[in-house]
Amino acid sequence: MRTKYSVRTHNCGKLSPKNVGEQVILAGWVQRRRDHGGLIFIDLRDRSGIVQVVSNPVHGTEAFNVARKIRGEYVICVEGKVAKRPQGTVNPTLPTGEVEVIARDIEILNPSKTPPFEIESGVDVDESLRLKFRYLDIRRPEMLRNLKLRHEVVTKVREFLNKRDFLEIETPILTKSTPEGARDYLVPSRLQPGRFYALPQSPQLFKQILMVGGIERYYQIARCFRDEDLRADRQPEHTQIDLEMSFVTQDDILQLVEEMMVEIFSLLDIDLKTPFERLSHQEAVERFGTDKPDLRYSLDLVDISDIAFQSEFKVFTNAIASGGIVKGIRVPNCASLSRKEIDELVESATAKGAKGLSWMAISENEVKSPIAKFFTPSQLEEIVDRLEAKPGDLLFFVADKREVTCEILGYLRGELADRLGLMDPLQFKFVWIVDFPLFEYDEEEGRLKSHHHPFTVPTEDSLPLLDKDPLAARAYAYDLVVNGVEIGGGSLRIYDRKLQEKIFKLLEISPEEAERKFGFLLEALEYGAPPHGGIAFGLDRLVMLLAGCSSIREVIAFPKTQTATCPLTGSPDIVDEKQLKELHIRRR
C-alpha cells in the first residue's frame, strides 16, 4: 500500500455511473468527514472534483480504523469499488452524486494541521490571511477555476497566434532603464560596480528590434514590472500578451485582435460580434468624459453651452466667458432622488474637483431646481429638449474648462450607473478608442509628454503639425476597452530615424540622452527597419473580466498586497551585508 497512490486509477470528480463495479484507487484531500459511529463518509477531493467515499467495517475493517483518525485536509489514498448509491441517497448537488466509493483500504499519506480558514467556496476571510496561506486558498474552487481559466486563455492565445504564423520569442528580464514611463525596478550589477539593470516595463524596444530582425510576427506572454502604487487592477508585476507585426496597417492589427478576442471569449461560450465599435479619443471624452468608457449604459454627456450662455446664471455664463463649457447628463427616472442622495453626488463631484454641480428635476409641467430661476421658460424647454429629458428624469450640469467638465461628468456618469445598477455583469461591451493625441502637456514638467509612448507614429496629416501645434497631432494609437476597463493598447511605430529623433526633440530628450538611452534603437532604424506596429494586453485584467472578479489578485497565483509585500514568503526582505557588499551597495 506504501506507494499505491502512484497507481491512482481515477480522478475523484470524473467518476460516474459508468464506473459502477470498477475497482479504483483514488488519492486526494479530505474535504469533509461525516462520522456516523458505525459508518464514516469521506468527501475526497482532488483537482477534478469531489466524490464520496464510504467506509463500512463490513467492507474493510482496517480501512474503517484509519477512517476514524482522518481529519480535514489529510492527504489520503483510497482503494475501493465504485457503487451506485442506495436509493434515496443520491446527491444531486454533486456531479459525482449518483455514485460512491466503498473503501476496502485507506492510507493516510500525510496528515494536516487544522487549516486557519475553511477550504470551501464563498469564504469571506481576511485577504492577507488568504495570501499567507495561499496554498490553502488555491485549494478553493474559485481560485482553481480562475487559475484554470487563465491557463485556458493563454493556451487559446498561443494556439491562435501560432496558427497565424507568429513566433513566440522571449526577451530579457534583466535589461536597461529607460526614461519616461513608470518607475523602474532596479537590479544592481555585481560584475559592473555601480551599474544597474532594470526590469522591463514592457518588451517594447525588444519587439521593435525583433521586427528589424526580420521576425515579422512576434508574440510573448511577457512579465512586466512597474514600481508604482498598487490598485485592485494594478500589481508591481503583471503579464502582458504582447505582439508585434511588420508590414501592417492599424486596421490589420485591430482585425486580428478582434478575431483573437472572439476566440478567447468562446471559452465562456460568449459570442462576440465583430467588428467592435470604434470611437475617436475626442468623441469618447466628449460623450463619456473618459478615454475608457463603459458602454453597457448610455448616460451621454450633452453640451448646452449655447443655451447656458443666454441665461442669467453667472456660474454658467462666467465659465463660458472664460473659455469653458457647460455640459449636462440625463439620469432617467431619478427625479425622486432624495435631497440627501443628490447632496452626496454633489459632494463626490466636488471631491473630484468640480466647483459645483447643478441639477434639475423634471416633472410633467415644471422644472424643479435651485437654479431654475435664472432661466426663462423657453431656455428651460430648450435644455429639456437638448437632453431629451422626460418627466421623472434628473439632470446634472457642470460648468468649467472643457477637460474638467468632461472629466467630472464622466466620473459622475460612472457613479450614477453604479448606484442605479446599470452595469450588467454578464455583458461585455468592447470598444476601440482610436485617434489618440500624439502628445499631452505635462504641467509638472512644463513640457510635452507622449500620450502612448515615444515610439508611436503620428498620422500622416499630423506631420505638418509637429512644429506648429504638436498638441493637435494625432497618432496611430489604439486602446481596447471592455466595460470601462482598458485591457490593451498599442500603436504603429516610427521606423524612420529622422522622425524618431524629431519626436525625442519635441519631448525635450536631448540628443545625448536619446543616444545613451535609445541609441541602439536609432541605429537599428537605419538598417532597413520595416514598417511595424503592435499591441499588448493586460492578461490579468482580461482574465479578471472573464472570471467576473473585481481584483486581478483573484487571478494571480501569488499576488502582492497594496504595500507590495508577499505575506507568503515575506518579500521584500532584508539581505546579508555580504550580499550587499558584493553588489557594491551601502545602506544609508
Add this chain to the structure above:
RNA sequence: GGAGCCGUGGUGUAGCCUGGUCAACACGCUGGCCUGUCAAGCCAGUGAUCGCGGGUUCAAAUCCCGUCGGCUCCGCCA
C-alpha cells in the same frame, strides 16, 4: 504624498455611538453517542484581555492621540 473604511477566540461577526456582568453568537476544533450522511444529527467541552503603544477616567474593546497591518480611492501608472 493624501483621503476613507476595517482590525474582537482558529474563521466570520455582535458589542463601540449612549464608558461600568465587557466579552456574546455562528462556524471550526476536541471528546462522547450514533450504519446513509453529504453545511449530518444530538450531548459535553476548548478557545479572544478586544492589532500595538500612550492618554483621559475611580473604571476603556468602548472616548482621544499616535502607530502598525489589510482594503478602496486620489496623486502616480509613457
